[in-house]
Amino acid sequence: CCRMKEAAEHNMKMHPMWQEPLAIPGGDRQSPIDIVIRKSVYDSELKPLVTDYDPQTCQQIWNNGYSFLVEYDDTTDKSTVKGGPLQDKYRLCQFHFHWGESNAWGSEHTVDRKLFSAELHLVHWNSDKYSLFEEAVMEENGLAVIGVFLKVGKRHEGLQKLVDALPAIRHKNSVVDFNRFDPACLLPSNTDDYWTYHGSLTTPPLTESVTWMVMKQHIEVSHDQLAVFRSLLFTAADEEVQKGMVNNFRVQQSQCGRTVRSSFS
Ligand SMILES: CN(C)c1nnc([C@H](N)S(N)(=O)=O)s1
Numbered sequence: 001c002c003r004m005k006e007a008a009e010h011n012m013k014m015h016p017m018w019q020e021p022l023a024i025p026g027g028d029r030q031s032p033i034d035i036v037i038r039k040s041v042y043d044s045e046l047k048p049l050v051t052d053y054d055p056q057t058c059q060q061i062w063n064n065g066y067s068f069l070v071e072y073d074d075t076t077d078k079s080t081v082k083g084g085p086l087q088d089k090y091r092l093c094q095f096h097f098h099w100g101e102s103n104a105w106g107s108e109h110t111v112d113r114k115l116f117s118a119e120l121h122l123v124h125w126n127s128d129k130y131s132l133f134e135e136a137v138m139e140e141n142g143l144a145v146i147g148v149f150l151k152v153g154k155r156h157e158g159l160q161k162l163v164d165a166l167p168a169i170r171h172k173n174s175v176v177d178f179n180r181f182d183p184a185c186l187l188p189s190n191t192d193d194y195w196t197y198h199g200s201l202t203t204p205p206l207t208e209s210v211t212w213m214v215m216k217q218h219i220e221v222s223h224d225q226l227a228v229f230r231s232l233l234f235t236a237a238d239e240e241v242q243k244g245m246v247n248n249f250r251v252q253q254s255q256c257g258r259t260v261r262s263s264f265s
């Protein structure tokens, strides 16, 4: 919708994070994209996703100036994802969200142009092939990101612990301890049905190293829970002009002939 486009373009101008570099390495595998259902290809070889998260590896929550991130100890394979389209095991390093100023938009991916109010990204790196995130982020099979759409409806009980921590990290670069959070509670009940394609990070370095797995089933959160996301700020406490953290999503990129596969027919 035009208001959403205006908001995204406004953001591009206002927030350094969203000023796209002129040239991106390769540049034909960028994310996010619109998932066109009728163009997606059912692949019966795609297995169910296998997530195995240890809540004890949850370390902190912080405002990095474009979203808020919940970070996990990724020095061991205690919290991982495998299966699905993945050939290897991938270690969870963090999860974060993207959202709009209005419930009418906010997700980065869309499905047949349908916008969701927000999108959760669980970011993992290939620990079978690499020893650090920083190595994996440069490699074609380096990262695996699970995307989950958020729709406004009933309150999400598991999300509330996270929502209650947000006022403590209102400003950019604020961080607080955050422990014993199981990110599995944010996954939809059905994780067997998903779309998968090869793409990129949606914020700099925009590296084309991501196997995306976007869940078909969304989760519901309440209007009030999402309103607390919008109470965060892009700006640090010492900045003169405070800017509300909203519309922190990248504009959609062209599919460039890529195939989106579905795990369901
Ligand atoms: C360095 N990490 C973990 C990330 N860098 N960019 C990220 C993007 N926010 S996304 N949306 O996950 O591609 S995640």
Ligand SMILES: [Zn+2]
Binding pocket: 096, 097, 098, 121, 202
């Ligand atoms: Zn993201």
